[in-house]
Amino acid sequence: MRRSYGGLRRISHAGLVVLVGLILSGLPGAADPARAAGCVSATGTDTITHRPWANRWLAPERVWPFSQAGAGVKVAVVDTGVDAQHAQLNGAVQPGIDLVQGRGDGRLDCAGHGTAVASLIAGRPTSGVGFVGMAPRAQILPVRVAERVANDIDPNRVAQGIRWAIAKGATIINVSLTVADHKALRSAVADAVKQGIVVVATAGEGSTGSTPTGSPFPAGYDGVLGVRSTGEDGAAPTGGWPGAHVDLAAPGEKMITVAPMLGHTVWSGGDMAAAVVSGSAALLRAGYPKLAGAAVAERLILTADPAPGGPHSTSYGYGYVNPYRAMVTPELPGPVASRPAGHLPPPAADRPDTRVADASIVVAGVLLAATILLVLALSVNNRRRAAAGGQPIGGPPAAGTTLEVRRSTGVARGWQRPRRPT
Structure with a gap:
């Protein structure tokens, strides 16, 4: 959840912001909900025209033809709210809920964090802009549960937000926050999973050089x-x-993400990675509308690209998410809805394929039966020929017997040469 600007310019003159605010506040209908709420979001001032590295890595546009780019999928963003004024979020953000103020529709973001998360999920393509979200036709349901991303987020409020998202028909819930374990939160998450909702959360971050223990929630x-x-x-x-x-x-x-109102900024952390996976899940939900939530999670896991440490390592899980493979791989084991996403079997590639061995056993059995039948038939025939004074098949010719050889076929009249393997 680290924010940096690098070469992006930041508004640094508070006086200028205040002056502009005073001017705009005097214009009819120009009231800004962020100012009215007593917060001023940092606004990006640069437009990113190049294609960000994550867009090049994942190439989500390859998946859009199979999934209508996530059309019709509701993704709840349980976060700091979502500013819907940015051009790349225009039409993407539905009215939500503000559990911080107790009023409002969640389309207010003082920190810019929820806006960044929403843009990675459903940022719309815009002419001249290289950045785009994973599922640009998905719909965002903003659930504002915090004013900032910090260690003082109320887990009970997060639980309330998840239950609101369930009631409003979200099929994916993104929680790019970490909080302490809490009974209400545990119950809300369990209900969401039980109802087939894909719940995606950041795996958390520790301070540089630290090694946190246990699990974030x-x-x-x-x-x-x-x-x-x-x-x-x-x-x-x-x-x-x-x-x-x-x-x-x-x-x-x-x-690269969108910033509130306009421009772009830079964020880093597992919270941004969770947004990428939520966007990937939105593509799958649109491409496979009848797939259960547990099956969507399994498909993302079982098609992940290998990462250091092997399957389900503590650092990379089952591997790097690959939305294209998740969409186009025709058959996968499962779904096993009774198994939680964190305790799935290794990917299909790691399981031995016994079909060839099984087929070999069947073929060997057929050949053995045919050989036994042939031996029995020869034995009966030889006994009949011996009783009639003839030469057993396969035996040497009797003394004084004349052979006429047909050179074209290698067959001699009077006995049959057993064929040898060539």
């Missing part, structure tokens, strides 16, 4: 896809939060 709950971030080189960042709660790895470092 809700990623640590059964049935939740826990996602860890990787950089452009495929490596997980130093000081992350490894563990059994990690199910998948996805691009999450130095991610």
Whole structure:
């Protein structure tokens, strides 16, 4: 959840912001909901015209023809709210809920975090802009449960947000936040999973050089896809939060995202990687509308690209998410809805294929039976020929017997030469 600007310019003169705010506040109908709520979001000022590395890595446009780019899928973003004023989120953000203020529709983001997450999931293509979301025709349901991304987020409020998303028909719930274990949260997540909703959460981050123990939540709950971030080189960042709660790895470092209102900015962390996986899940939900939530999670896991550490490593889970493979792979084992996403079997490629061995056993059995029948037939025939004074088939010719050889076929009248293997 680290934000950086690098070469992106940031508004640094507070006086200018205030002056512009005063001017705009005097215009009819120009009231800004963020200002009215007492927060001013940092606004990006640069437009990213190049294609970001994550878009090149995942190439989500290859999946769009199979999934209508996520059309019709509702993704709840349980976060700091979503600013719907940015051009790339225009038409993508439905009215949600604000559980921080107790009023409003969730389309307010003082921190810019929820807006960044939403853009990675459903950012619309825009002419002259290289950045685009994973499922640009999906719909975002903003669920504002925090004003900032910090360690003081109320898990009970997150639980309330998840239950609201369930009631509003979300089929994917993205939680790019980590909180402490809580009874209400555990129950809300369990209900979402039981109802076939794909729940995706950040696998968490530790301070640089630290090694956190245990599991962050809700990623640590059964049935939740826990996602860890990787950089452009495929490596997980130093000081992350490894563990059994990690199910998948996805691009999450130095991610170009939209900023509130206009422009772009850069975020890093597992929370951005979780958004990428939620967008991938949205593509699958649109491409396979009858697929259960557990089956969607399994398909993402079983088609992941191999990563260091082998299947279900503590750092990369089952591997790097690959939405294209998840969409076009025709047959996969499962779904096994009774098994939570964090405790699935190894990918299909790691399982031995016994079909060839089984076929060999059948062929060998048939050949053995045919050989026995042939031996029995020869034995009966030889006994008949011997009783009639003839030469047994396969035996040497009797003394004084004349052979006439047909050179064209190699067959001699009077006996049959057994064929030899060529």
